[in-house]
Structures are given as structure tokens and as C-alpha cells.
Amino acid sequence: xxxxxxxxxxxxxxxxxxxxxxxxxxxxxxxxxxxxxxxxxxxxxxxxxxxxxxxxxxxxxxxxxxxxxxxxxxxxxxxxxxxxxxxxxxxxxxxxxxxxxxxxxxxxxxxxxxxxxxxxxxxxxxxxxxxxxxxxxxxxxxxxxxxxxxxxxxxxxxxxxxxxxxxxxxxxxxxxxxxxxxxxxxxxxxxxxxxxxxxxxxxxxxxxxxxxxxxxxxxxxxxxxxxxxxxxxxxxxxxxxxxxxxxxxxxx
Amino acid sequence: xxxxxxxxxxxxxxxxxxxxxxxxxxxxxxxxxxxxxxxxxxxxxxxxxxxxxxxxxxxxxxxxxxxxxxxxxxxxxxxxxxxxxxxxxxxxxxxxxxxxxxxxxxxxxxxxxxxxxxxxxxxxxxxxxxxxxxxxxxxxxxxxxxxxxxxxxxxxxxxxxxxxxxxxxxxxxxxxxxxxxxxxxxxxxxxxxxxxxxxxxxxxxxxxxxxxxxxxxxxxxxxxxxxxxxxxxxxxxxxxxxxxxxxxxxxxxxxxxxxxxxxxxxxxxxxxxxxxxxxxxxxxxxxxxxxxxxxxxxxxxxxxxxxxxxxxxxxxxxxxxxxxxxxxxxxxxxxxxxxxxxxxxxxxxxxx
Numbered sequence: 072x073x074x075x076x077x078x079x080x081x082x083x084x085x086x087x088x089x090x091x092x093x094x095x096x097x098x099x100x101x102x103x104x105x106x107x108x109x110x111x112x113x114x115x116x117x118x119x120x121x122x123x124x125x126x127x128x129x130x131x132x133x134x135x136x137x138x139x140x141x142x143x144x145x146x147x148x149x150x151x152x153x154x155x156x157x158x159x160x161x162x163x164x165x166x167x168x169x170x171x172x173x174x175x176x177x178x179x180x181x182x183x184x185x186x187x188x189x190x191x192x193x194x195x196x197x198x199x200x201x202x203x204x205x206x207x208x209x210x211x212x213x214x215x216x217x218x219x220x221x222x223x224x225x226x227x228x229x230x231x232x233x234x235x236x237x238x239x240x241x242x243x244x245x246x247x248x249x250x251x252x253x254x255x256x257x258x259x260x261x262x263x264x265x266x267x268x269x270x271x272x273x274x275x276x277x278x279x280x281x282x283x284x285x286x287x288x289x290x291x292x293x294x295x296x297x298x299x300x301x302x303x304x305x306x307x308x309x310x311x312x313x314x315x316x317x318x319x320x321x322x323x
Numbered sequence: 324x325x326x327x328x329x330x331x332x333x334x335x336x337x338x339x340x341x342x343x344x345x346x347x348x349x350x351x352x353x354x355x356x357x358x359x360x361x362x363x364x365x366x367x368x369x370x371x372x373x374x375x376x377x378x379x380x381x382x383x384x385x386x387x388x389x390x391x392x393x394x395x396x397x398x399x400x401x402x403x404x405x406x407x408x409x410x411x412x413x414x415x416x417x418x419x420x421x422x423x424x425x426x427x428x429x430x431x432x433x434x435x436x437x438x439x440x441x442x443x444x445x446x447x448x449x450x451x452x453x454x455x456x457x458x459x460x461x462x463x464x465x466x467x468x469x470x471x472x473x474x475x476x477x478x479x480x481x482x483x484x485x486x487x488x489x490x491x492x493x494x495x496x497x498x499x500x501x502x503x504x505x506x507x508x509x510x511x512x513x514x515x516x517x518x519x520x521x522x523x524x525x526x527x528x529x530x531x532x533x534x535x536x537x538x539x540x541x542x543x544x545x546x547x548x549x550x551x552x553x554x555x556x557x558x559x560x561x562x563x564x565x566x567x568x569x570x571x572x573x574x575x576x577x578x579x580x581x582x583x584x585x586x587x588x589x590x591x592x593x594x595x596x597x598x599x600x601x602x603x604x605x606x607x608x609x610x611x612x613x614x615x616x617x618x619x620x621x622x623x624x625x626x627x628x629x630x631x632x633x634x635x636x637x638x639x640x641x642x643x644x645x646x647x648x649x650x651x652x653x654x655x656x657x658x659x660x661x662x663x664x665x666x667x668x669x670x671x672x673x674x675x
Contacts, residue, residue, distance in 0.1 A: 117521045122394070132530045138519035140392045141532035143415050146385035148378065153389030154519070156373045157347055161521050179385070182378035193551070 072111050083111040085136050092130060095200075096296020098253045099127060099288040103134050105253075105263040106164075109270055110137060112278065119162045122147045124176070126168035126308025127201045148183035148192070155190045160269055163190035170200050173209040173233045178238070187244020187278040189270040194235060197286040198307065205291035209233045212306055217291070232310065236283050240316040246278040248316040252285040252308070254300045268318075277319050285311050326505045332467045333358035333497040336400070336426065337507075339474035341366060344511025346395040347373045349386035351405060354438045355494035360401040380405040384412030384425075391421035392531040394518030396511060400426035401493070404435065405445050406452075413487055414453030418533035418544070422481035424474065426490040428497035431658035433604075440494035442578060445635035448491045449607040456545055458552045460488040460559065461606040463577040467501035472519035473604075475506065484555055484586055489605060493631065495579045495660065550655020561604040561642075562613060566592065568600025572670060573617050575640055576629040577603050579660065584629050586663040591670065595617070598670070606636070614643035625649040627670055632656060649673070 073079055081087075085107040093099045108207055110119050116137055123131040125144035132139035142150040146182075147165035155163040165172075172180050172194050180192070199217055200206040206219040210232045214223040240248045251262035262284060271282035285307050289297040292300065329581040330338070337359045338350070350360045360376060367374050373390075377383035383399045390397035401409065406427040416423060427448065431441035448461045460480050470492065477488040522528040535541040563581075566588050567573070575585040585658035591598035601617070603605040603610050617623050625648050637652040646651050653669040655661045 117523045119521060120519045122389070129534060132528075132532065136522065136528055138529045139520050139531070140389065140519055141530070142388065143385060143411060146382070146388075146412070149382040149385035150389035152375065153347060153349060153373075153386035154393045156375065157390050157393040157395040157397075158520060177571050178378050179382050182382065186375075254546075256603075 073281050083107040085111045085116050087134050087136050089133050091134055093127065094290040096287065096289045096299060098194065098284060100287070101253045101259055102193070102262065102284055103131065104198045105259060106193065106266055107135060108263060109242035109267045113267070115162050115270070115271060118160065119164070120158065122151045122154065122163070122165040124165070124167055124171050125202070126171050128166055128168065128195065129202070131166055131209070145171050145174070147171065148176060148177055148188070151190045152183050152186070152188045155188060162273055164193055165190065166193045167195065168201070169194070169196045169198065169208040169210040173235050184239045184242045184245045184279050184281070187242070189273055189276055189278060191273050192279070192281040193266070194281065194283040195286045196235070196283055196311065197288040197291070198232070199291040201288045201291045205293070212310055234311065236281065236316045239279070239281050242279070244278045245281060245317065246319045247272050247280040249318075250283040250285055250311060250313050250316070252303065252313055272319060285313065324507050328503055328505060330467060330503050331358055331498065331499055331500050332470045332492065333428065334362040335467045335503050336470040336474050337362035337366070338505060339471040340398050340424070341370055341372070341473045342506060342508040343478040344396050344509060345372045345385070345398060347390040348396040348399070349375050349377050349383040349390065349397065350399045350401065350673055351377050351380045352403045353402045353499050355430055355440070356400050356402045356426065358497070359426070370396050373634065377664040380408035381412065384409035384416070384431040386411060386626060387423045387425070388416050388419070388421060391416065391423045392419065392519050394513050394515040394520055396513070398424040398426070398634050400428065402428045403432050403441070405428045406444060406447065410453035411549075413459065414451070414455050414535045415452070416458060416487050417457035417459065418455065418548070419531050420487050421487065421531065423487050424477045424481055424490070425487060426492060429491060429493045437658040439492060440579060440660065441631050441656070442493060442580065442635070442658065443632040444491065445606065445630070445632060448489055449609070449639070457548060458555070458607055460484070460486055460555060462490050463604060463606045464487065464490055464492050464496055465578050465581045465602065466496065467499065467503045471503055471505060475509070480559065484551060486555070491578065494658070556598065559605060560608045560610050560612070562610040563602040563604060564603070565597035565600040567601060569597055569622070571597040571622055571624045572599070573623055573626045574598060574600050574629060574670070575603070575626060576600065576634065577606055577636065580629050580631055583661060583663055584666065587666045587670070590663055590667050596671070596674070609639050609643070611643040614640060615645070618644040618647035623648060625651060626674060627651045627653060627673065629661065629666055630654045631660065
């Protein structure tokens with residue numbers, strides 16, 4: 072370090088230097104970084120196993136320098152269940168999109184939560200199927216246009232967007248549920264804090280931890296990255312409120 | 324050494340898995356194999372394995388994926404409709420080269436079918452079953468003893484080749500009770516440097532995946548898999564011969580029907596017909612070479628495949644016979660077990 076300079080920002084060593092494939096403005100890259108900062112700060116790279124199923128983040132193993140498994144679409148919770156049960160002293164996380172966690176994989180999600188599997192769900196909810204080109208997701212908002220809801224999501228036909236934090240909070244053995252976002256540096260810091268807490272609770276063996284990121288998809292939403300932040304603020308946060316839904320009682 | 328017991332096929336299979344060093348079992352109840360998970364649940368407190376009754380067969384096979392990728396000896400068991408549900412997962416497991424043992428205690432189909440025994444899932448077993456080019460190693464037990472012996476073999480073959488191994492059993496073998504020799508438990512020491520157990524400082528991260536988006540890479544992966552399958556085909560064919568040496572009629576049957584066909588051979592020989600039985604123990608790899616040798620022999624007049632389905636293994640026999648000799652088929656479906664007499668009657672009608 073040059074004299075007179077102070078290092079205030081660096082790439083975590085747990086993140087590879089491979090150039091990410093994510094679209095400009097997408098939160099995935101931010102969340103990857105926050106997650107790997109947590110792994111580095113907790114010094115658990117040698118104890119961490121991640122599961123990335125089908126979705127935009129299916130290639131997450133290219134960027135996260137930890138042992139990783141790619142899972143079938145929707146099955147991350149089942150895969151993570153087995154990994155954690157076989158290796159109970161490791162830190163296990165699933166990194167899933169909305170189609171994966173809340174449509175094709177709803178059964179695996181709910182049953183892992185009900186069993187209180189001691190791993191961390193990282194749920195990236197951007198309200199659309201980004202990888203396949205912008206189709207409707209279980210979390211697409213009422214009236215929101217996608218390639219398979221070209222006239223806007225008709226809730227009379229397709230039901231309401233699923234609120235997963237609210238749903239999984241109902242399970243006794245789910246101990247920590249928080250919805251975060253990354254639209255501002257302050258919120259990104261909160262997101263990182265939530266990820267760290269989830270890993271800490273997991274380390275204590277408390278039960279299932281579930282972090283939802285109210286995320287964006289400028290490409291799928293057909294807008295600029297800046298406009299996507301407006302959409303989040305105007306439409307997404309009112310329906311998917313940020314905050315802690317459930318947390319363990321901490322003894323002070 | 325070992326232990327002699329009188330056991331039900333499904334329970335013996337569970338006990339064999341424990342003795343082979345089972346570390347994780349993931350399954351969903353379905354008749355006629357539920358006794359496997361019931362047995363393992365009962366025995367769980369005495370051992371160290373993880374047992375999860377999954378929410379579905381889909382979840383179960385993906386738990387197998389995760390457990391195998393974490394470096395553990397893992398197994399699932401099911402019956403026909405459940406095995407259909409597992410096909411996507413098995414395709415991923417085969418591509419990611421994860422060792423595991425799966426068991427199909429086959430029942431009659433198609434559809435919800437019947438809970439009676441069947442061999443109707445032969446095609447599904449030996450042709451891969453799911454999407455893409457892959458092979459399971461498929462073993463066909465014909466007794467409670469083989470439910471034990473082949474389960475232990477299955478775990479070893481799975482690890483040896485990093486490949487999913489399947490036992491294709493049936494409702495009768497699963498449900499019937501026989502005397503069985505149980506070998507002593509074998510200490511299992513995993514040597515799986517590829518497993519995702521946490522990236523230590525001395526190695527690169529381990530990645531378990533079946534995603535190879537670039538065509539050239541995907542083709543290379545396929546080539547590697549095919550090389551492996553070739554090696555398995557060369558080294559792991561297993562079969563049993565019964566009264567083959569002077570046989571003019573070669574009956575072929577696997578699993579339960581092979582036992583009935585032994586009786587058929589005995590009856591035939593009593594009435595002066597030179598019949599023999601060739602029983603594939605590995606359904607894949609299939610004993611093609613042995614069949615071809617017999618087909619080339621002047622002595623052999625024809626082959627007869629006897630199956631509890633509408634004619635599936637008979638196609639593999641025809642592929643191996645390559646038109647050298649007639650290949651006939653006799654089968655029953657719907658969970659009906661053919662009698663030695665009706666098989667002998669059919670065989671007799673083919674004698675010109």
C-alpha cells in the first residue's frame with residue numbers, strides 16, 4: 072500500500088477473477104460479491120458448499136471460489152438437504168431464482184423448510200424468468216408484462232405473485248427470514264449483514280435460514296438499469312416489503 | 324463368518340446396504356418396496372447413516388445427487404412409477420458421474436398399473452431411461468440372497484466407475500422370504516477427492532455439474548462417458564449358465580423368471596428335450612458375446628426369451644443373435660407370473 076493511501080475496497084479472495092456473464096445492472100454480481108465477502112470474513116471457504124440450480128445463476132460456480140454443485144431445476148433444496156445432512160459441520164447454501172424456488176421447486180422448498188434443514192436459502196426474486204428470455208415467474212407482479220403475459224399478469228387466471236418470505240415464516244423450524252435488496256449502497260450493506268447473520272445462525276445449528284433478495288432484471292423488464300431501480304421502488308417493494316420476518320431470540 | 328437369517332427380499336436389501344457402509348438413504352414409500360425404508364428406519368438408531376423420507380421420488384433422487392456429490396455412499400429405492408419420476412435426476416447423476424445405488428422393485432404397468440410383480444421396466448433400466456446418452460449399470464437379482472450380494476456389488480461398482488448402479492428387482496423377489504447369508508459389515512473408506520466437501524487451501528474448488536453449454540465440451544464429456552461405458556461392457560458382464568453345454572434350445576430369462584425357467588429346463592430334460600438356461604445377471608452390460616457364441620453354434624436350434632412383460636429383453640437377444648437363429652418370446656403381463664408348464668408348452672410348439 073502506497074504511503075498516505077488507505078485500502079477501502081477490494082475484491083474478496085473467495086471470488087474468482089472470471090468476468091461475469093450477468094447483464095449490466097443486474098444484482099446477481101453484487102450478491103455474489105456480498106456472499107463471498109461473508110465467506111471470506113467468516114474464514115469458512117474450506118467449509119462452504121454451494122448449490123446453484125437452473126436459472127441465470129446456474130454458472131455461479133464460475134465465480135464463487137468454493138465447492139459448488141449445480142442442481143436440476145427446482146431441486147436445490149433437496150440437494151442442499153442431503154449435502155448438509157451428510158456434512159453437518161459445513162456451511163451450505165442454495166442460490167435460487169424465483170422460478171426455481173417458488174414454481175418448479177416449491178415442494179422441495181417447503182419441505183426443506185418444514186424439516187428445518189440447517190442450510191441457508193438465498194432466494195433471488197426478480198419477478199421474471201431471466202435466463203429463458205423474460206417469461207412470467209410465480210412472483211411476477213399483477214399487471215406486469217412478460218413474454219408469456221404480454222397483456223400483463225392476469226391474476227384471475229394466474230393467481231397472485233407468491234410471497235415466499237411470508238410463507239416460509241410460518242414454519243416452526245425456519246428461524247431466520249429476511250427480505251433485502253441492493254438498490255443502494257446502504258441496502259447492499261444490509262443485505263450483506265443478513266447473509267452473514269444467516270450463516271452465523273446456520274453455524275449454531277438453529278434451523279433453516281432464508282434470505283430473499285428483491286432483485287432486478289433490466290434485460291427481462293426491458294428497461295435500463297436505472298429504470299429498474301425505479302420499478303423496484305415504485306412496484307416491487309410495496310408488494311414485497313423489505314425487512315426481517317422472523318429471527319431467533321438473541322440473548323443479550 | 325457372516326450371519327444366516329430368514330428374511331424378506333426388501334429387508335435383506337436394506338440390511339445389505341447397511342453392511343456395505345450405507346451413509347445416506349433417501350426414499351419415498353411405494354408398494355411393493357416400502358419395507359426397505361421401513362427396515363432402514365427401524366435399524367437407524369443402531370447405525371450412523373442418514374435417513375430421510377423425502378417428499379417425493381423427485382426430491383429423493385436429488386437428495387441422492389447431493390449426498391453422492393458430498394462424497395457419501397448413498398441409495399434410494401422405489402417401484403416403477405417412482406422410478407419414472409427419478410429419470411431426470413438419474414440423467415444428471417450419470418452426466419455428473421456420481422456413484423450411487425438405485426433400486427426398482429418393479430411392479431406391473433403402464434400407468435398406476437398393479438402392485439403385482441413385473442419386469443416391464445427392463446427397457447427403462449437398460450436404455451438409460453432419462454434424456455441423453457447415458458447408461459446405468461443394471462443388476463437383476465433372482466433371489467433374496469442376490470438382493471444382498473448384488474446390493475453390495477452395486478455400491479462397489481458405483482464407486483469403481485463413478486456411475487449410478489441400479490438393481491432391477493420385482494415385487495415377488497422384494498416380498499418373498501428366503502434363507503440368506505449376510506456377510507460381515509465391510510469398513511468403507513471413501514476415496515473421493517472430487518467430492519464437494521469444502522475447498523481446502525491445497526486444492527482448486529470442486530464443481531459437480533452436468534452443464535456443459537459449449538458443444539465441443541459437451542461432446543468431449545459424451546465421449547468420455549462412452550469410453551467408460553465401453554470399459555464397463557468389457558469388464559463387468561455377469562451371467563449364469565444352467566445346462567447350457569449340450570443345449571439345443573437356449574432359454575433366456577432374468578430375475579424371477581429365471582428361477583421358473585430352471586424348472587422348465589428340468590422338465591424339458593425329463594422328456595428328452597435338450598434345453599439350457601442363460602441368465603443375464605448384469606442386464607447392462609448385456610452378455611452379448613456369450614449369446615453370439617451360442618447363436619454361432621450348430622448345436623443351438625433357437626432362443627426363447629421368457630419375461631414378465633410384453634417382450635423387452637428379447638430385443639437385446641435379437642441384437643446379439645444377429646439373425647443367426649430364430650428368437651422366440653413368451654411373456655405374461657399385468658403382474659401374472661408364468662408357470663413352468665405354459666412356458667414348456669410354448670417351447671415345445673417351436674420345435675419343428
